[in-house]
Amino acid sequence: VITDDEVMLLFERADPARVDDATPVPDAAGYLDTLRTRSIDVQLIEIDQPPTEPTTPTNRHRWPLIAAAAAAVVLAVAGALVFAARDETEVTTEPASAAEEVARGFVDAYAAGDADRALTYVDEDALARGDIVGPSLPVIGTTPEGFRRWLAFQHAATPTNTVDDCERRDNGRLAGINLTCGFDEHAFGSDALGLGPYRAYWDITVRDGKIVALASPNSPDFDRLVNEVWQPFADWLRAEHADDVTVLFANNGGMWLREAYTDEALRLWEQRVGEFATSRDGWAARADAICTAAHDRLNLELRDAGVPLFPVTPAYAEAAADVLDETVVELRELPAAEAFGAEFDNGYALVEQLAQALRETGAGPPETVDQIRSLRLGLLRCTFNLPAE
Amino acid sequence: VSNGAGIAAFVCPPDDALFVQLYRSHYRPIRDYCRRRVVSDLVDDAVAETFLAAWRRREDIPPGDAALVWLYGVAYRVVGHQWRSAARRRRLEDRLRSVVGRPGPAADESVGEPSEYGLVLAAAARLGDTDAEVLRLAAWEQLSVTDIAAVLAIAPNAVKQRLHRARRNLAREYRRLESQQHPTPDAPNGGSR
Numbered sequence: 001v002i003t004d005d006e007v008m009l010l011f012e013r014a015d016p017a018r019v020d021d022a023t024p025v026p027d028a029a030g031y032l033d034t035l036r037t038r039s040i041d042v043q044l045i046e047i048d049q050p051p052t053e054p055t056t057p058t059n060r061h062r063w064p065l066i067a068a069a070a071a072a073v074v075l076a077v078a079g080a081l082v083f084a085a086r087d088e089t090e091v092t093t094e095p096a097s098a099a100e101e102v103a104r105g106f107v108d109a110y111a112a113g114d115a116d117r118a119l120t121y122v123d124e125d126a127l128a129r130g131d132i133v134g135p136s137l138p139v140i141g142t143t144p145e146g147f148r149r150w151l152a153f154q155h156a157a158t159p160t161n162t163v164d165d166c167e168r169r170d171n172g173r174l175a176g177i178n179l180t181c182g183f184d185e186h187a188f189g190s191d192a193l194g195l196g197p198y199r200a201y202w203d204i205t206v207r208d209g210k211i212v213a214l215a216s217p218n219s220p221d222f223d224r225l226v227n228e229v230w231q232p233f234a235d236w237l238r239a240e241h242a243d244d245v246t247v248l249f250a251n252n253g254g255m256w257l258r259e260a261y262t263d264e265a266l267r268l269w270e271q272r273v274g275e276f277a278t279s280r281d282g283w284a285a286r287a288d289a290i291c292t293a294a295h296d297r298l299n300l301e302l303r304d305a306g307v308p309l310f311p312v313t314p315a316y317a318e319a320a321a322d323v324l325d326e327t328v329v330e331l332r333e334l335p336a337a338e339a340f341g342a343e344f345d346n347g348y349a350l351v352e353q354l355a356q357a358l359r360e361t362g363a364g365p366p367e368t369v370d371q372i373r374s375l376r377l378g379l380l381r382c383t384f385n386l387p388a389e
Numbered sequence: 390v391s392n393g394a395g396i397a398a399f400v401c402p403p404d405d406a407l408f409v410q411l412y413r414s415h416y417r418p419i420r421d422y423c424r425r426r427v428v429s430d431l432v433d434d435a436v437a438e439t440f441l442a443a444w445r446r447r448e449d450i451p452p453g454d455a456a457l458v459w460l461y462g463v464a465y466r467v468v469g470h471q472w473r474s475a476a477r478r479r480r481l482e483d484r485l486r487s488v489v490g491r492p493g494p495a496a497d498e499s500v501g502e503p504s505e506y507g508l509v510l511a512a513a514a515r516l517g518d519t520d521a522e523v524l525r526l527a528a529w530e531q532l533s534v535t536d537i538a539a540v541l542a543i544a545p546n547a548v549k550q551r552l553h554r555a556r557r558n559l560a561r562e563y564r565r566l567e568s569q570q571h572p573t574p575d576a577p578n579g580g581s582r
Contacts, residue, residue, distance in 0.1 A: 002567075004560040011513060011559060012528040014506035017421035025416045 096168055099177035099206035103166040106211055107181045107202055111163050113155035115148035122147075123210035132214045149261035156270040157259075158187040161197055166204070176207030185219075188229040189277025193286040194334045198225045227292075232285030233276050240281075244268060280340045287331060287344070287378030294327040295381045312386065317358040320384055324355035327382060347377040354383065408447060412440060415457050418530075422464045425529050439464040455539075461530065462540045465522065508570070512562035520555040523548055 109118035166181035190196035198221035205213035250260035336344040364386035423435040538545040
């Protein structure tokens with residue numbers, strides 16, 4: 001007789017993966033990009049709950065159970081059909097305008113930082129399931145208190161300015177009325193720095209007058225937001241307030257840090273965001289964002305006009321001078337703080353000189369280019385890769 | 390902040406590197422896990438879903454060796470999710486292999502199974518689903534009782550009991566199938582040879 005151990009050994013050897021897998025490991029960096037893209041809109045898999053076990057008969061003595069289960073299945077299917085019919089009726093007869101009001105009410109409350117009002121639009125069960133704000137929300141976000149703290153953080157770091165009307169869309173993943181609500185937001189002091197706003201959208205599903213699903217805001221401007229304000233803010237934070245990281249971010253035992261929602265953290269987030277917007281680094285970030293946009297604009301104009309980017313021709317110099325003139329106006333739109341205002345004014349004057357030289361001589365003086373770059377005021381890209389000394 | 394992953398991924402640039410490292414280190418074992426449980430044309434989807442779910446919960450990933458066990462737990466639920474989807478879509482249900490409780494060929498159907506393996510896999514398919522998974526995790530992923538408990542989110546004692554029961558039942562089912570395949574006149578009760 002084959003023993004239990006022998007059968008187990010046989011089972012071990014029957015490993016379907018015993019044959020080497022010839023599939024190469026996909027490129028990890030590319031995969032990461034894909035993950036970032038997909039993480040916004042892919043259906044959530046509940047990784048906290050084990051999957052439901054299939055009702056597999058395990059031996060031949062279970063016919064009575066199977067018969068009972070079959071009867072239950074018939075009843076359940078019938079019930080589900082009735083429920084689905086009722087649900088479908090409700091979904092199709094629920095006025096879209098009422099759903100839009102719910103969505104709009106939520107987004108308005110979000111924009112105002114009013115968590116209690118926002119919660120009145122949210123289905124409690126959906127919040128507990130983690131369907132509100134989606135998987136990016138830490139565990140604390142599945143409770144009303146967690147939601148309040150999450151919104152307090154959002155309000156401190158990224159106050160919303162303008163909310164558009166909500167529009168119905170047809171590609172929602174849940175039964176109900178699916179809407180997209182667009183809004184413009186500022187982040188990490190972008191409003192004080194004259195940058196942004198950044199466009200973003202909520203994808204909201206409303207059923208029976210409540211929000212049952214709410215994807216984390218999806219922003220086509222996210223990369224711009226990161227480059228213009230988040231990354232400079234994070235760099236400044238690390239350089240100037242390294243000790244704050246332990247307060248502003250939490251580590252729940254995993255490999256990654258996450259923004260913390262404690263009272264102290266929320267207060268500090270608001271404080272540091274405000275300080276960054278009035279710091280020299282904040283203003284350098286502002287100048288860098290404006291100069292980067294100027295450089296992109298110049299490249300686009302040259303490409304459209306068929307002017308080569310190198311060497312510097314009269315056509316190039318003229319286009320560059322025009323763009324720099326516009327850029328200096330933009331840079332001077334907001335006066336920098338007194339503490340470093342003169343420093344920035346000096347930098348802007350040098351950019352002005354560069355524009356003038358390009359217009360008059362057809363070339364940028366290398367010493368001026370060099371001077372602008374050495375100031376470290378975020379004006380480097382306003383020199384358009386012109387030759388330095 | 391308007392993104393799907395929170396801002397934490399940007400506070401420390403090495404975060405991306407950490408995930409890439411995790412991906413490179415554990416891609417193969419996770420792929421093998423999926424190969425053992427779903428048909429070959431669903432393996433890529435299952436692996437992708439596993440790492441996607443992991444990416445979205447990356448702040449929960451434990452450091453060190455525990456990360457792989459954590460990923461097995463995610464993969465277990467992803468495969469379970471595929472099963473639920475399959476239950477809703479009969480087309481996929483038909484393509485799922487023994488993990489859904491039916492005797493079936495090995496994960497890659499193009500690989501011919503020796504009959505003895507087919508028999509033991511068929512015997513495993515007759516076990517309860519969690520019992521079968523405990524058995525697979527022990528035999529194929531070579532996990533300890535503690536790690537199996539972490540993957541399935543059940544108590545280690547429950548794993549021990551299930552493992553004991555699963556081994557016994559696997560052998561019993563194997564012998565039963567074997568006797569049906571090769572009936573022996575001198576064993577009228579169908580028990581021993």
